[in-house]
Amino acid sequence: MRRRPVLKGIGGAVAGTALAGCMGYFSSSGNSAELWHDFTDSEKETFDSHLKSFNEETDHSLDASSVSNLQKQLETALPAGDGPMGFVWAHDWIGTQHENGTLYDASDSIGVDIGSTYSEAAANAVQWKGNVYGLPYAAETVTLMYNKDMVETPPETIPEMVEIMQEYNGDGQYGIGVPGDTYHLSAYLQGFGGVLYDEESDTLGVDDDSVVEGLKLIKESIYKYSPSDLNKSANLAVFEDENAPFVITGPWNLGGFRDKGLNVGVAPLPKPEGGEPTPLTGVKMWYLTSRLENADESVRDAVIKWAEWYTTNKDVVETNAQKHAMIPVLSEVVDSGNLGADVDAFSKSVAMGMPMPASKKMDAVWDPVQSALDVVLGSSGDPQKQLEKAAEKIRSSWE
Structure with missing residues (x-):
């Protein structure tokens, strides 16, 4: 939920x-x-x-x-x-x-x-x-949206997206808006083969090296170019106000963007080097x-x-x-x-992803992972240390 x-x-x-x-x-x-x-x-x-x-x-x-x-x-x-x-x-x-x-x-x-x-x-x-x-x-699921008046061709890879974000970042503008919650960031948390929670095998993967690698990517290549405020409203606002060329969000916001007159395009999530975006889907x-x-x-x-x-x-x-x-x-x-x-475009991102676990055990995963994101992205905490702390809390709650 x-x-x-x-x-x-x-x-x-x-x-x-x-x-x-x-x-x-x-x-x-x-x-x-x-x-x-x-x-x-x-x-x-x-x-x-x-x-x-x-x-x-x-x-x-x-x-x-x-x-x-x-x-x-x-x-x-x-x-x-x-x-x-x-x-x-x-x-x-x-x-x-x-x-x-x-x-x-x-x-x-x-x-x-x-x-x-x-x-x-x-x-x-x-x-x-x-x-x-x-x-x-x-x-x-979530995917990449871009302002067609700012970006002619959407990026297919994270390095390509970084190049464009660097052009806009600074002086009141940002490279991207992306809400800093577990759901919106799941594509890259799970982008190197890791899984936050595998319902079929009942395995927690929050502290796996692959998930740590995903959080490092988010910290160094995405949040570096976004508002320091992790809340949804701040990240949607920079895109709505045409102060960022990109936003990562879901189809529920597309109509609202266009109602505001934005020339919005939708593209599959860009791929990280050596990985594949794996968003949680619903x-x-x-x-x-x-x-x-x-x-x-x-x-x-x-x-x-x-x-x-x-x-x-x-x-x-x-x-x-x-x-x-x-x-x-x-x-x-x-x-x-x-x-x-x-x-x-959304279908392609869904095809990359994995269904959100419906088990009640997943309820215990959201908040600890969110706390790790808050510390790592909001105050420069260490990704491995914070994800290990989150995993410990989840396993303890399961017991």
Whole structure:
């Protein structure tokens, strides 16, 4: 859940609806078919049009709320039997939510054949311990975006990118903006063959020499040219204000950049010498929550039909791809070969990457690694020493 710790919004309140209306959505009543999401403004506009179409086509009346700090709201609401019937998040929370008992197994309710409808990776991502906990609608990861008015041809390697960053760095400008969190930096932390946590073998690799090498690369060849502030907002701002030619971020920010008038290009992540970027990747899905267990049959049917409609409607999937570079996982669209340049670039970075571990053990990895990044990038700490300290803390928490 902490892969994007400050991705969208701040604060802990439900946004986008009047307070009086929102309070009803926290009720444990089985009659409120409420969906939660944390889409950006640009994504929300498209989503609202999709939801309106669904309600009109099906005679259902689903409501949705844009929720800031979605993680904290869900952690509070769902265990108490409150909150949404369905929500948007990447697949990596499925193991934790399974153990917490806050998801609804729709194995006997879903009306689509998951294996043939979606890509193999997406079909696998929405299942856990033999249960189906939602349906997938897109893949995601971070990649390189560049200002076409500043960079004619995007770099294919880190040395090529460094050359361009050096041209712009200084006098209030920077070479790049990249949020200094584990998720955004995972491509290069794992860029020399290391893996932060291997779910299949249950092996922690945070303190492996290869991961140490990746952090050294980030420190010496990337963060040297970025704002000293590691926060997301500062790093996105230098790109938005055209004070940096590059930014590393995900498709959720592309529409917003273009709405601000930026001439943005999307490219695969540049390769380090002797390595290969290996970003953590996610499958975005509509989760079905345990509130459906006691919901009225009409409500349960509406929420499940929504998940089916949203994830299998070709127009929805193609619109999301064209407007927001959401990487399709619907097989008939994936196989069409008409994804467009933006989605193609993101797809290449996804192909380089590895799925975020969905095991609850991964929850213990995010914060210690983040602490190591804060010290190494924020105050010139030693990469090996800090990653060894992080690994020790993770192993201790597992015990």
